[in-house]
Amino acid sequence: MSLATTFLGVNFANPFMNAAGVMCQTENELTSLAQSSSGSLITKSCTSAFREGNPEPRYSKAPLGSINSMGLPNLGFDFYFNYAKNTFPSVNVSNKPIFFSISGLSLEESTSMAQSLCPLATEGQVILELNLSCPNVPGKPQIGYDMEDMDRYLNAVSSVYSMPFGVKMPPYFDFAHFDSAAAVLNKYDKVAFVTCINSVGNGLVIDIDSEQTLIRPKAGFGGIGGSYVLPTALANVNAFYTRCPGKKIIGCGGVTSGSEAFMHILAGASLVQIGTQLQEEGVGVFDRILSELRTLMEKKGYTTLSDFHGKLKTL
Numbered sequence: 001m002s003l004a005t006t007f008l009g010v011n012f013a014n015p016f017m018n019a020a021g022v023m024c025q026t027e028n029e030l031t032s033l034a035q036s037s038s039g040s041l042i043t044k045s046c047t048s049a050f051r052e053g054n055p056e057p058r059y060s061k062a063p064l065g066s067i068n069s070m071g072l073p074n075l076g077f078d079f080y081f082n083y084a085k086n087t088f089p090s091v092n093v094s095n096k097p098i099f100f101s102i103s104g105l106s107l108e109e110s111t112s113m114a115q116s117l118c119p120l121a122t123e124g125q126v127i128l129e130l131n132l133s134c135p136n137v138p139g140k141p142q143i144g145y146d147m148e149d150m151d152r153y154l155n156a157v158s159s160v161y162s163m164p165f166g167v168k169m170p171p172y173f174d175f176a177h178f179d180s181a182a183a184v185l186n187k188y189d190k191v192a193f194v195t196c197i198n199s200v201g202n203g204l205v206i207d208i209d210s211e212q213t214l215i216r217p218k219a220g221f222g223g224i225g226g227s228y229v230l231p232t233a234l235a236n237v238n239a240f241y242t243r244c245p246g247k248k249i250i251g252c253g254g255v256t257s258g259s260e261a262f263m264h265i266l267a268g269a270s271l272v273q274i275g276t277q278l279q280e281e282g283v284g285v286f287d288r289i290l291s292e293l294r295t296l297m298e299k300k301g302y303t304t305l306s307d308f309h310g311k312l313k314t315l
């Protein structure tokens, strides 16, 4: 029985990692992930400069998951670049790969960061995940929801970034959108993987006792994660798995146990990110979910991930 897998030519001891944004903003958090049982890790989406982010409370647990409007708090590109280049190798006791998330506030900022990151990627030290939920100009929807802007973004990054990279996609809910988003991604061979999904945007969770919102920013509106989003996450994983045959899929959304991880892999995910459950449970979640997935595979007679990867059956 092995949970090992190869992704973009790199060996992973297991398919699990954190979702960008969760437990990956500071050096201590990143090192805690580096020394956890995860197969890999990813940094908090960064901007060029340090960002304070939104006023707290900006994250809250909710009955079936979580809500957040963090506002992109991060220590700035240089911090994560130096962490990946200099600090990570010294704390990476299990030689696990590290992903690097970028979310510039403009096409120019993201392109500039990608260009600066490229040397580290060519040395095989990082894998870029470009966050397409990044903000657009006010009045326009996030990049992932504007196909022309997404095309321009990928064209700009591809022209300065010489290595394969991936994109973090917002959730889609309409077959016309699965089709049009996949059509844009399939124009770029350098887009080697697609991470589905980011949080389901602008939900509203209400506390009935206080009659208040749970978070302060945006009048309580925020991205929804956790069990609430599992069916949408699985649909997006499978929709892009079938529409982008030349690309790998990373699944993210609603993974709280080995069962949901199994579903993501069955739907087409090669790696699986854990967000809300990691935030709530801590890094022990990786040990628990690894054990649960092993037990489930044993019960089903599977010995490797490829025995069931992408093999979802329809009726």
Ligand SMILES: CC(C)(C)CCc1c(C(=O)O)[nH]c(=O)[nH]c1=O
Pocket (backbone or CB within 6 Å): 021, 045, 068, 069, 070, 071, 072, 073, 103, 131, 133, 134, 135, 198, 199, 223
């Ligand atoms: C939502 C943005 C602030 C534009 C990007 C960062 C981000 C955040 C965040 O930092 O608020 N939260 C998420 O659930 N997903 C994200 O991609």
